[in-house]
Amino acid sequence: MAFVYLDNNATTPLHPRAREAMLPWLGERHGNPSSIHRFGQAARNAVEEAREQVALLLGARAAEVVFTASGTEANNAVLAHVTGGAGRPGHLLLSAVEHPSIREMALRLARLGWEVTRVSPGADGVVPADAMRAALRTDTRLVALMLANNELGTLQPVPEVAQACRARGIPLLCDAVQAVGKIPVDVDELGADYVTVGAHKFHGPLGAAALWVRAGVEISPYLVGGGQERRRRAGTENVAALAGFGAAAAAAMDELAHRTAYLAALRDRFEAALPQRAPGALVHCAGAPRLPNTSHIALPGVEGESLLIRLDVEGIAVSTGSACSSGTVEPSKTLLAMGLSRDEALSSLRVSFGMMNRAEEVDHALDVLAREVAELRRVAPVAEAAAR
Ligand SMILES: Cc1ncc(COP(=O)(O)O)c(C=O)c1O
Structure with a gap:
């Protein structure tokens, strides 16, 4: 078996239906959706069909969907909107496990005088709704709570927090980028005011997302210029990517x-066999509500980053949430x-499955993982000492 890709929370391979929808727009078809002529109108139709398809997946209306180039842009846009029009700095409430596209924006705003409260998850990787509710203030301008965490896969209590926000008239941003396409997501059930989605996390193309x-x-x-997206996001639409996004939806x-x-x-097959294959291995947040595709594991005595590199050499792609700086x-x-x-934290590894993975790949990945963990434990005395 040559390569096994188990990093589907980073990005996923393209669905054949998405590719099929994109190909004409990378070949014989072209046009600017803002142009009046038939080329433009054909491109416009493709974009609007995609909008309908994305809206349908979210239980939403097409007019509520604003296309962006990334989940990052969609998240940034909400923070910029809420804080930009605020006059003077106020309070932002976030979970401590938000994606960097929210966390880093909040850091920037903190430097501009905004007060930021970050609510930590429990040991189960779930941010308690009570703690979020208790942290709301009269000057809170925005609450951000993701639906599914990108590293742990844990699902967060968005509807409960949304209810409290609504009662106080505070807008809620829900980053649903990791959840959409893997579990049912209905914007009305979430109760948020803003929900962000990204095509490439569920077998759509890179460079297409929605707010x-x-x-x-x-x-x-957030981007100003032309009147695209009903004046909510300027810039000529990426027709091919949006057609792929719609088809993926x-x-x-x-x-x-x-x-x-x-x-x-696939996940359960992996997690059931793991303790025998890598003694001492633990699955983080195993008992919490979580995405069906994500296993976040701890491998005591092993440095996650070294293991990731060894697995890559052997053709297995996984991830750690560590950052190199x-x-x-x-x-x-x-x-x-x-x-x-x-x-x-440094001995942890994220394994995320996708629809193109097969059971045989899981078994092969376990074989390689078992071998490499044993080898690393043998040759890496520093990591072993750290684990004792
Ligand atoms: C939870 C979450 N939010 C936002 C993003 C950013 O999406 P994009 O890669 O489209 O910028 C990601 C991507 O990793 C994510 O996992």
């Missing part, structure tokens, strides 16, 4: 029940926020 804005809720354009709609079961079966490996902020020690 859902509840009808009646304002969003000022339609495919997800058709396959959703099967996907959830299929991904959970100035030549040193920094542990994942999410794992630290959950209460793990630095050593525990």
